[in-house]
Amino acid sequence: MNEPPRKDYFKNKICFVTGANSGIGFALSEELLKRGATVYLAGRDPKKVSDAAEQLSVFEERVHPVLVDVTRQEQVQKVIEQTAAEEGWLDLLFNNAGILLMALFETATLEEWKTIVDTNLWSVIYGTHAAVPIMLRQGSGHIVNTSSVGGIIPYPMQALYNTTKFAVTGLTESLRFEYAEKGLHFSTVCPGPVATPIYAKRLGKPDPLMNVPGDAIPPGTAAPFILDRVAERKGMIIVPEGFHDRLWRSYVSGDPVAEEMLGAHAHNRRNALERGDPAAAAAAPMHR
Numbered sequence: 001m002n003e004p005p006r007k008d009y010f011k012n013k014i015c016f017v018t019g020a021n022s023g024i025g026f027a028l029s030e031e032l033l034k035r036g037a038t039v040y041l042a043g044r045d046p047k048k049v050s051d052a053a054e055q056l057s058v059f060e061e062r063v064h065p066v067l068v069d070v071t072r073q074e075q076v077q078k079v080i081e082q083t084a085a086e087e088g089w090l091d092l093l094f095n096n097a098g099i100l101l102m103a104l105f106e107t108a109t110l111e112e113w114k115t116i117v118d119t120n121l122w123s124v125i126y127g128t129h130a131a132v133p134i135m136l137r138q139g140s141g142h143i144v145n146t147s148s149v150g151g152i153i154p155y156p157m158q159a160l161y162n163t164t165k166f167a168v169t170g171l172t173e174s175l176r177f178e179y180a181e182k183g184l185h186f187s188t189v190c191p192g193p194v195a196t197p198i199y200a201k202r203l204g205k206p207d208p209l210m211n212v213p214g215d216a217i218p219p220g221t222a223a224p225f226i227l228d229r230v231a232e233r234k235g236m237i238i239v240p241e242g243f244h245d246r247l248w249r250s251y252v253s254g255d256p257v258a259e260e261m262l263g264a265h266a267h268n269r270r271n272a273l274e275r276g277d278p279a280a281a282a283a284a285p286m287h288r
């Protein structure tokens with residue numbers, strides 16, 4: 001279902017981006033604006049959203065700040081319907097907001113489970129549930145859901161996160177085939193490490209870029225790559241290509257090398273978490 005990239009895929013398009021005040025969502029919004037789209041820039045914190053809109057003010061009336069807590073179905077439904085009503089159209093929805101948690105399964109609380117499932121999975125279901133009827137009426141539309149390489153490879157000590165992201169991958173890939181004949185397109189974005197505040201938030205660090213893995217790419221590098229692939233209507237988008245892409249193929253084929261790497265990673269991460277060092281767990285090697 002891939003198509004040649006279309007240079008004008010985003011020009012004059014109405015796009016709605018969640019988690020747009022920070023990291024990958026901000027970079028996607030900026031790149032969409034550069035490519036001529038109108039962007040509804042959605043976040044939950046009024047100050048962060050208005051600061052982000054201010055940073056993009058060069059794009060003037062094509063930037064629309066929106067407040068929404070993506071864990072609240074009625075809010076998500078309302079802002080997506082309002083956007084389509086205001087513009088008469090909704091071309092692309094990016095369900096991107098999310099949080100990360102690395103923890104030992106036995107110490108994770110049910111409250112943590114609820115928060116991560118609400119934020120990473122229900123939010124995507126709510127957004128998709130609101131947008132699909134609109135896009136079906138239009139006979140066109142593209143929904144881009146941010147999963148993770150943790151949504152295709154079971155990176156250890158991330159069972160809570162991986163559960164939500166595998167579900168996002170499954171949902172998006174299912175709908176890609178179910179709606180292809182109806183003119184609707186779906187893409188699953190699977191980033192590897194990207195240098196955003198998500199890592200510091202997890203560890204409660206004051207510097208927003210602390211504890212970013214050494215091999216992380218800048219969000220400004222990830223966003224153009226992602227949008228080029230979205231414009232090709234690619235289904236699975238792994239960014240950056242390379243290591244995770246190869247490990248994924250190796251893991252699904254049952255390759256003993258992948259089994260050994262994930263086993264070693266689990267061992268090293270468990271040791272670090274058991275001695276109370278989440279930063280070391282995040283950076284733990286994939287060999288014994």
Ligand SMILES: NC(=O)c1ccc[n+]([C@@H]2O[C@H](COP(=O)([O-])OP(=O)(O)OC[C@H]3O[C@@H](n4cnc5c(N)ncnc54)[C@H](OP(=O)(O)O)[C@@H]3O)[C@@H](O)[C@H]2O)c1
Nearest residue numbers: 019022023024044069070097098148191193194196197198
């Ligand atoms: N960075 C990576 O290495 C990486 C790798 C794989 C996948 N991802 C995925 O990429 C997506 C974006 O993450 P990021 O790395 O760009 O992190 P980020 O900079 O922390 O951005 C996450 C965004 O989601 C928002 N958000 C969180 N909970 C929300 C809620 N309940 N309602 C509304 N907005 C909410 C955050 O708002 P606040 O600023 O108010 O917290 C922020 O705008 C996530 O789905 C993440 O799982 C990231």
